[in-house]
Amino acid sequence: MNVAVNVDAREDIPVWLAYGTPVFTVLAALAVSAVALVVLDVNPVAAYATMFVDTLFTEFGLTETLTKAVPLILTGLAVYLPLKAGLFNIGAEGQLVAGALAGTWIGLNVSLPGLALVPLMFVAAAVAGGIWAGIPAYLRARWDVNEIITSLLLTFVALEIQSYLLRGPMQGGTGNFPQSERFSEAATIPELFGGVHAGLLVAVCMVVVTYVLMTRTRLGFEITFVGSNDAAAQQAGMSKFYVYLLVFVVGGAFAAMGGISEIAGAQGRYRAGFEPGYGFTAIPIALLGRNSAIKVMLAGLFFAVLFVGGSSMEVAFGVPAALVEIIQALVILFLITAEFFKSYRVGIDVKRGPTETPARPQRGDD
Amino acid sequence: MVSFIAGLLDATVQAATVLLLAGMGELISERAGVLNLGVEGMMLVGALGGFITTVVTGSHWLGFGVGILLGMVLALVHAFLCITLKSNQVISGVMLTLLGAGLTTFFGSGWVEESIDGFPQMTLPLVGQYLVDIPVIGEAFFRSTATDYLALGLLVVVWYFLHHSNLGLEMIAVGEDPEMADTMGVSVFRLRYLAVLIGGGFAGAAGAHLSLAFSQLWVPGMTAGRGWIAVALVIFAQWRPRRMLLGAYLFGLLDALRIRSQSISLTVGPDTPLAGVINPVVEFLMTPQIMGTYPYLATIIVLAYAVIRTKSDQLAVPSALLQSYSRETD
Amino acid sequence: MSGISLLDGEYHCLWKQLCHYIVDTRLRSDSMSEHTTLRMEGIRKEFPGVVANDHVDLSVQRGEIHGLLGENGAGKSTLMKILYGLYSQDDGDIYLDGERLDLGSPQDAIDAGIGMVHQHFMLIPRLTVAENVVLGEREPATAFRSDAEDSWLPAAVRNNSLVQSLAGQFSLGLDVPEQRIQDLADQYGFDIDVSAKIWELDVGQQQRVEILKALYRDVDLLILDEPTAVLTPTEAERLFESLERLTDEGLSIIFITHKLTEVDAIVDRVTVLREGQNVGTAEVSSVSRADLAEMMVGREVLFEIDREAVDLGDPVLRARGVEADDDRGIEALSGVDLTVRQGEIVGIAGVSGNGQKELAEVIAGIRDVTAGELVVNGEDITGAKPKTFVDSGVSFVPEDRLQYGCAEDLSVMHNATMKDFRNDRFGDRPFLDYGELQSYAETLVEEFDVRGVSDVTETEAGDLSGGNLQKLILAREIYRDPDLLIANQPTRGVDVGAIEFIRETLLEQRKAGTGIILLSEDLDEIFDLSDRILVAYEGEFVYETTPAEADRERIGLEMTGGGDGEDETVVSPPQSGVTQGSES
16 A cells, blocks of 8 residues: 655635635634643633633723734734845844833933923834844845844844843832833823723824835835845846835834833833733734735734733633743744645545556756 | 852853753754754753653653653654745744743743752763862863763764764755755755754753753743854854854853853953043943843854855855755656 | 748758758668667657657767757757656657666666766865765765775674664765775866865866766766856866766767867767757768758748838947856856947847856846946946836846746736836826726736736736746836847747747837847847847857848857857948848
C-alpha cells in the first residue's frame, strides 16, 4: 500500500475560503484554547460566555472595550502600513513607548491650556515615534539592512529607556514606584462619551486617513505597487526609498499616538508596564486586517474584546488572562496555515500495489 | 576589589550560559536558512516544563530533558509551518513566542510558589578541586552547575558539527543555496527540519537551565527577553560559533555589570578638568537601564556595519535565510 | 517564429530538405560506429503552447567535442536538461554506451556518468573549492575511509555499513578528497587552490570548479552550457585547452553555444537545432561558417507587411560612448553610440547575452552607465533617476515581463496605469480617481485586444497569458504617446495572434512619430519592422545595414561573431529629410 499526498497549486481561490478564513481561524483558535480551559477544570462555554457576552452586553464592558481598542487600532495601523509596502514593523512596541514618553514629558512640563496642550502632546509623541521608526527605516531604505531585526532591537532599547526615565528624571508620585506624576486636568484627554476618552476619535480619524491614503491617493497607489514589486515600481519612476521611509515613519507616529492616548486618556499617569505589549499584539491585528484599514480597525476591536473579556474571565473564574495571548497566537498560526490551503489543494491518494513511478516534472521552459 | 571581580565573573559565566545555549540553537537554525523568532517562547516552555517535572519527580536531569523536549515540540510547529507550508518565518516565530508566553503564564501561575532542588554547584571531577583555587577566576569558572559545563561542551560539539562534519556542511549549503544543494543530492527539507528542531531543543535547554540551575524557581516571563538577546547574539557573532562564545560572555558581562553598577563609581575627582561634564555622563552611562541597552545597540551597530561595508557575496548572513525552498516540480 | 504565409511554409520544407542533403553528404555515418557513446533518439518534449524538442536525434562519439548550435529557443537547453535529468522527455530514448537510461533526477544522471556545467554556476561562495566539490558525497574522516591504508581502525570496522553511514554524516575528511581534486586539477591544467574560498576565485576559475565537480564524480560525458558567456577571450582560450586535454583522456563533451568562432576553435562535430528540430549534423572541418549560420538562422522570409515611408524627425535619442556593467560587475557595454530619430525603428539584432539587456536598461534609465552620455530630446539625462526618464517621454517594454514589467499580484488596472497614475487626468493631487484609472485601463484592454480580463480591477496581471500580458504592457507604454520606445524581445513567449498585433502596433507608433529601439533575436521581426539594422555582439555594434541592402547570412554571421574581423563602426544615419524606402 502506498499513500501519496498530492499538492497542486490552485488556480483560483474558492469564495468560501477567501471570506471564511478569518472566521474559521478564530473559531478554531477558540476551540483549541477551550482545551486549555478544560485542563484547568473550567467550563469553556461558561468562560467564553463571560468573555464575550459580558463584554459586549454590559455598559462597562463596552466602554472598556472601546477604550482598549484605541491603542490596539493605532498600533495595528502602525504594522499595517509598512506591511502594504512589503516591510515588517516588529518594533511598534518601541515606537509606542517612545511616543508615550515624549507625550508624557510634554504633558508634565509644559504649561498650556488643555486645548493646546493635548494636541501638542500628540504631536510630540508622533515625532518621537516617527524618529524611533525612522532609524530602522532609513537603514533599510538606504542600505538594505533588515528592518525586522533593527526595529525589534530598538523596542528593547526603548523599554530600557522607559525604565530609566521612570526611575529617574521622570519619576513622580511618592517616589517609590516607576511611574510619573499624575497628569493635570489640562494634560488629560477629555472624555468623549460615557467613559470613553477622545483618543478613540484620534484612532478612528487615523483609520480614515489611512484608508483614504491607500484607496484614494497617488501615494497609496505607489505604496501598494512598491509592496508588490519594487523593481517594476522603480522602473516606472516610483521611489522605493521615499515609500519605505514614509510608511515606517507614519507607522511609528501612529503607534506613538496609541501610546500617549492610553496614558493621557485612560490611565492618568505613566506607569511602567502600562500596556501588555500592544505593540506585539499589533502584529496579529495587522495580519487579520491585512487588506484594509477598516479591517484593521475591526480586528483591533475584536482583540480589545478579547482583552477585556480575558480580564473579566480572570476575575470570574480565576483563570489567568494569559489565555487571551494563547487565543491570539493561535488565531494567527491558524491563519498562516490557512494561507497555504488557499493557494494549494491537497489530496491524499491511497494506492494498493507496487509503488508508482514518480510523476514527471513539469517545468516551464526558461 | 578582588572579590568584586570574582563575583562579577561568576555572574558573567552564569548569564552567559543561558545566552550560549539559546544562541547555539538559533545559530544552527539560521545557518540552515530558517529564522526562529520563537526562541523566547521555546525557552519559556522549557523553563516551565522542566520546573514542573522536577517538582513532580524530584529529578532535575529529567526536568532538563523534558525542557529540551518541549522546546522541540514548539520548534516542530515552526518547522512545519515554515518548511512544509512555506509560511512566513517571521510571523510564525513571533506568534510562537506569544503562544509560549501565553501558555506558560496560563499554566504556570499555579507553580510559582514551588521550590526545587535544582542543579547544584559543582566542580569538575579530578582536576576541579585544583582549578577552583586559582585566584580570582577559579571560583567563577570552575564551580558551576552541570548545565554550565554542558553548555561549554556543547559549544565545542556544535562548532565541530558545523564545520567538520558532512551534515554540518550540508546544513550550511542548504542555508546558502538550497537549489545548489538539491542538485547535489542533499535533502533540503530534512536538513532544515533537523536544524530547526535542534534550535528548539537548545532553546528549551536554555529555559530549563534558567529555572533549574540559574534561579531555581519559576516566575511567569522569567526569561526576561533573553531569548531576544540570543537572536541578537547570533547576529552580533556574525553566525560563527567561536564568536558566539565571545559575544555570550560579553553580553553576560554587561548584564552582570548592569546589576552591580550601582556599587561601582567610576567618577573622576572634582579637580580633574571637565569633571563637571564627565561625571554626569559616566554616571548616566552606568545606570542599570542604560547599560541594559548596550547589547541591543551593539548588535544594531554590528549588523548595520556588516551589511553596509561588506560586498554582497561576502556577507556573513546565510544567503538563503528567510527563503522558503521548493523545487518547481511541486 | 510565426510562419504566416503558405509561401513560407513551403520554403521551409524545401529548404530543410536541401540542408539535410548538403549536410548528409558530408556526414559520417555514425549510428553504426562503435565509437558512439551517447545516442538520443526521437526526443520529444512539449510545454504548454510550444514544442521545445521535436523528434530530435543526437549522437555523440567518445572523446569528441560535440557542439550543439542554435539560437535561444531552438531547444538546446531543453534537450540538455533532459539529458541531465532535470526534465523528463515526453517521448524518445537515451542510450549511453548502448545501455538505455532512465533519468529521473540529476542524481541518476551523475550515477550514469553524465555531468553538467551550468551557465549560472551552482557554487557557494562562502565555502572552499573542496567543500563545494565534495558536497553530497559524504566523504568520512580519513580514518574511516574504506580505502585508508594506515588507518588505526581495522578494516572490518570501517567497512561496516552502519559505521560508514555514521562516519559519513558526522565527520568530514577533506585530506584525501583535496588531494584527489588537486590531482585532477593538475591533470587538466586547471590552476586552482583547492582550499581557496569560491569568492576568492575569478570567474574562469569558478567555472573550472564546476567542471571539477563533475570530474570528481567520474563522469564520462560532460555537458557545458554556453561556458564562454562569462569568460574573457583569454579565459576562454584556457578553457579550450583544458577541454582538449579532457577529451585526450577519453572524456566526451557536449558544448552548447551560439558562437561560430567557438565552433571553429574547439568543436569536432556540430549539430544545429532550430525551432526544436535537428537541422543537421556536420564535421566542422567540412562546413563553412556561412553554411552553419544559414542553418541556425533560417531562410530569408518575405513578409507581406506594409511598411510605409515615414519622414524622419529630430533625434529623440543620442547615446555616445556608453559603457555599462552587468549585474555581476563585468563590462557588458563597451562603448555604444546610438542615435534614434522620430519615426524611426532601429532594430538591434543579436543573440541574447551580448549586452542587449543592459543597453535597454541603460536607455530606459534603470541601469547606471559607467561612461558615456545619454541625451533624450535634447536634454542630457545621463545618470538621472528613472522618473526623469519616464517624464522625458521614454517608454520601456522589458525583456523580463515579471521582473520589471508588471506587478503580477496586482490588478490589470494597477499595471495599466503604473507609469501614468501621476497624470493630471486622474484627479487633483494628491488624490487619485480610481474610477478614471479603471476606465483608462478598460480603454487599453479594449484597444489593444488584451484577452482574459473579466474585470480590470479584479483580474491579476499574473493571471494573464504571456501574450496578453505583453499586449497590456505594450498598451501601457504606447498609449502615453512616448517620444522614445524601447522594446526588448517584445514578441518572445507570445502566441502567434498577439505577435502580429504587437508588430503592427509598433509600426503604427512609428507612423505617429515615436522613435523605437527594437531588440530582438527574431531576425524576421527585425527585417520586417526596422528602418535600420544594427548587430550587437559582445557589447558593441559590429555591423549596420538596412533591410533593403541586408544580406541575411552576413547578419547571421555577425551575430555569431563570425564576421571577418572588419571593424564596422556605426555609420551615421542619413540626414534628416531623407525618407526610408518601402519594402515590397
